[in-house]
Amino acid sequence: MTAKHAENVDRGSLSPKLTPEHSGLRKSGDAPFDAAKKKHAGQSDRRQAQLMVLPAVVILVVVAFYPILATMWLSLHRMILVFHEETFVGLGNYGFLLSDPRFWSALSNTAYFAAVAVVIELILGLGFALILNAAFPGRSLLRAAILVPWAIPTVVSAKLWAWLFNPEYGLVTHLLPGHDVNWLGMPGYAMHAAILVDVWKTTPFVALLLLAGLQTIPQDIYKAASVDGAGTIRQFFSITLPLLRNTIVVTLIFRTLDASRVFDAVYVLTEGGPANTTETLSIYAYKTLMRVGDFGYGSTLSVVTFLCVMGISLVYLKVLGVERGKGA
Amino acid sequence: MHKAGCGVMRILTLVGLVCLAACHTGGGGAAGTNEPAKPPGKIRVVFKHQPMWGEPEPFRQLLAGFSQENPDIDLVTEVLPNASDAVHQYFLTSLEGRSRDYDVFIADVVWVPEFARAGWISDISDAFPPDGVKRDFLPGPAEAVTVEGKTYALPWYVDAGLLYYRTDLVPRAPKTFDELIQFAKDAKKKDPSLYGYVWQGRQYEGLVCDTYEAIWGFGGQTMNGNRVMVDTKESRGALTYLRSLFTEGISPPSVTSAGEEEARRTFQDGKAVFMRNWPYAWGEAQKPDSPIKGKVGITTLPTVTGEPGHGALGGWQLALNAYTPSWRREAAVKFMKYMTSKKAEVTLAVHYGRNPSRKDAYKDEGLRKEAPFIVDLLPVLENAKPRPVTPYYGMLSDVLQSEFSAVVSGIRPPEAALDRAQKFLDHVTQGGS
Numbered sequence A: 001m002t003a004k005h006a007e008n009v010d011r012g013s014l015s016p017k018l019t020p021e022h023s024g025l026r027k028s029g030d031a032p033f034d035a036a037k038k039k040h041a042g043q044s045d046r047r048q049a050q051l052m053v054l055p056a057v058v059i060l061v062v063v064a065f066y067p068i069l070a071t072m073w074l075s076l077h078r079m080i081l082v083f084h085e086e087t088f089v090g091l092g093n094y095g096f097l098l099s100d101p102r103f104w105s106a107l108s109n110t111a112y113f114a115a116v117a118v119v120i121e122l123i124l125g126l127g128f129a130l131i132l133n134a135a136f137p138g139r140s141l142l143r144a145a146i147l148v149p150w151a152i153p154t155v156v157s158a159k160l161w162a163w164l165f166n167p168e169y170g171l172v173t174h175l176l177p178g179h180d181v182n183w184l185g186m187p188g189y190a191m192h193a194a195i196l197v198d199v200w201k202t203t204p205f206v207a208l209l210l211l212a213g214l215q216t217i218p219q220d221i222y223k224a225a226s227v228d229g230a231g232t233i234r235q236f237f238s239i240t241l242p243l244l245r246n247t248i249v250v251t252l253i254f255r256t257l258d259a260s261r262v263f264d265a266v267y268v269l270t271e272g273g274p275a276n277t278t279e280t281l282s283i284y285a286y287k288t289l290m291r292v293g294d295f296g297y298g299s300t301l302s303v304v305t306f307l308c309v310m311g312i313s314l315v316y317l318k319v320l321g322v323e324r325g326k327g328a
Numbered sequence B: 001m002h003k004a005g006c007g008v009m010r011i012l013t014l015v016g017l018v019c020l021a022a023c024h025t026g027g028g029g030a031a032g033t034n035e036p037a038k039p040p041g042k043i044r045v046v047f048k049h050q051p052m053w054g055e056p057e058p059f060r061q062l063l064a065g066f067s068q069e070n071p072d073i074d075l076v077t078e079v080l081p082n083a084s085d086a087v088h089q090y091f092l093t094s095l096e097g098r099s100r101d102y103d104v105f106i107a108d109v110v111w112v113p114e115f116a117r118a119g120w121i122s123d124i125s126d127a128f129p130p131d132g133v134k135r136d137f138l139p140g141p142a143e144a145v146t147v148e149g150k151t152y153a154l155p156w157y158v159d160a161g162l163l164y165y166r167t168d169l170v171p172r173a174p175k176t177f178d179e180l181i182q183f184a185k186d187a188k189k190k191d192p193s194l195y196g197y198v199w200q201g202r203q204y205e206g207l208v209c210d211t212y213e214a215i216w217g218f219g220g221q222t223m224n225g226n227r228v229m230v231d232t233k234e235s236r237g238a239l240t241y242l243r244s245l246f247t248e249g250i251s252p253p254s255v256t257s258a259g260e261e262e263a264r265r266t267f268q269d270g271k272a273v274f275m276r277n278w279p280y281a282w283g284e285a286q287k288p289d290s291p292i293k294g295k296v297g298i299t300t301l302p303t304v305t306g307e308p309g310h311g312a313l314g315g316w317q318l319a320l321n322a323y324t325p326s327w328r329r330e331a332a333v334k335f336m337k338y339m340t341s342k343k344a345e346v347t348l349a350v351h352y353g354r355n356p357s358r359k360d361a362y363k364d365e366g367l368r369k370e371a372p373f374i375v376d377l378l379p380v381l382e383n384a385k386p387r388p389v390t391p392y393y394g395m396l397s398d399v400l401q402s403e404f405s406a407v408v409s410g411i412r413p414p415e416a417a418l419d420r421a422q423k424f425l426d427h428v429t430q431g432g433s
Helices: A003-013 A031-074 A092-098 A101-133 A139-145 A154-164 A171-175 A189-214 A219-227 A232-260 A264-270 A281-291 A295-327 B002-025 B057-069 B084-096 B112-118 B130-136 B139-145 B177-190 B205-217 B233-247 B253-257 B260-268 B280-285 B326-339 B342-352 B359-363 B365-370 B372-376 B378-382 B393-408 B414-431
Strands: A077-080 A085-088 B043-049 B073-079 B104-108 B153-160 B162-166 B195-198 B272-277 B296-299 B313-320
Touching: A031 A077, A031 A295, A077 A092, A077 A295, A092 A295, A101 A139, A101 A189, A101 A232, A101 A281, A101 A295, A154 A189, A154 A264, A189 A232, A189 A264, A219 A232, A232 A295, A264 A281, A281 A295, A281 B084, A281 B393, B043 B326, B057 B073, B057 B326, B057 B342, B073 B326, B084 B104, B084 B112, B104 B326, B112 B313, B112 B393, B130 B139, B139 B153, B139 B313, B139 B378, B153 B342, B153 B378, B162 B177, B162 B280, B177 B195, B177 B272, B195 B260, B205 B233, B205 B393, B233 B253, B233 B393, B233 B414, B253 B260, B253 B393, B260 B272, B260 B280, B272 B280, B280 B296, B313 B326, B342 B359, B342 B365, B365 B372, B393 B414
Parallel strands: B043 B073, B043 B104, B195 B272
Antiparallel strands: A077 A085, B104 B313, B153 B313, B162 B272, B162 B296
């Protein structure tokens, strides 16, 4: 290591405040020298920053990018484990996918599940958040209690709901009129049962996120609005909603992404039945990969699921991000 | 310093060689030449099995018996999850990764052809010739472990679908489908709150078993050479019959989401006249607090002609990991022999209710005295049939589950569902090897 290098490294590790330029120790007049020094310092700063970030990047590459790229590579093959078959088929699997009715039904099931569940969760969650934001005795207890469904592992809550929906003994069946609805066994009903379970489980999470957003709104604005004579409803639409917008966007992104990848709740409730009417993309991919052992087509399904989720988040960021810019 | 460098180099070279060898044997299936050398001392044999519910002591004693007989073998047991799907996934990934961490493991009856085709389990015909297996074991399991004339696993314990009926509600066991429907209707006339027939109609493996039993009851075959036959006259008849159970009010709508336990609970509460289930339900029905204790009979499943029907064969086999090094193989085979001996199977039957796969176990005096129900099951077990014996079973089952589910829940008529299933299967199997 040369002396110059050593000096650079040394400089780089110093806090900028202590450099001569900032401390004003150096006289003006030798500006070119200063600029050169500065450039060196900037470079080594950057190098050091890169070094610091490196471990995180390596981990990200190993646990995220490599598997994604490997899956994409697999999706270009016909690969069935049992037959030790691995032939490159290019985009053949994607071609088959386009004409695979089961894929389209899984895609529409997933979209329906995500759209309906997220809308209901957002509306209910907002309601809960508003209630929890008001001051009343026992508020902190209620805030803790509302989190219980979110705290239960999904598989456990799905199993619990499977019993609630049981056509012979289930509470849901007995509370509702018309006892012969078999929630998990009738096409149409099963999907809505799964949505109900997701709503029950995730509304507390949504409520909590929105509550955090509500608490950042200064009370003065409401007071001023009251003085101006704005009613509660007017205040909600003119103050609360616009100021909550960012939080709502984040919540929507979180929930839509989660709901589009839904697996555990639906798998435990119905395994995709009856007749695949509740089969989501993740369940179809899982079955193809693990039950059938078709790693080529299973990977194709995984990649498409990934692309869908990516697409949704890009759309959200683009559409909602731009509007936010306009609003501000 | 120099010595250490040498060591590193040697390790690196070794790693490189192993990688090369691994690449070289890729796709071959059988264990390559890169198997690890035998370490000194006892031979370690690892046995992977699902949990044995109940008192652990008899099972421990059984394993200890093997260790006493073979002091040179160090037997290790490892427990698998109790969910068949999870176990299948475990073996799929670890055997594809050429795992040598275990030697003898349990395999569901439908996995044997798949694992054999993949080269994940060893051909054990040298130790257990197919003729001997056929002679010693029940016909259904013996057929299920034989792939292209070679033995790939040993039947350990067996299960088969059977019909439970309420002796206080029907005059006798029904022999035909028509009789079952008639008896159920008669019983419902006397007590309209009763259900006729409960079974497994949820979209899962149980539905495939129940449907195949109906197909066999209509005289259908599962295979024609290597082609899986799904769209046949008999299958259409069977699915039409299953759907009619709902439209005629014999089976409640809840059956379309029922697995074994849902059906058993309904039946055990005294709410149903008939039930299709596995033998385990008998023990539950005879418990002291069971409302139907002493009012239950068992019989073979009904058919069109009235001949005893075939139940779907279930149960578990012992298989030998293909990647087990040759010096461990002999010890592993010894262990498989021990676990499928008459003594071991009687122990499992008496203490854990596992039905022996071996014919001579049913003549055992101890079993006759301790578990007479298992001896009574023999006609059902002897008549059990394996679901299609094909390496494509995972794929087949996946398609059949959804199409059969579509029929029983009334989404598609049998003709359309079977046509879809057959087309898909032909597409896949003709595209395969």
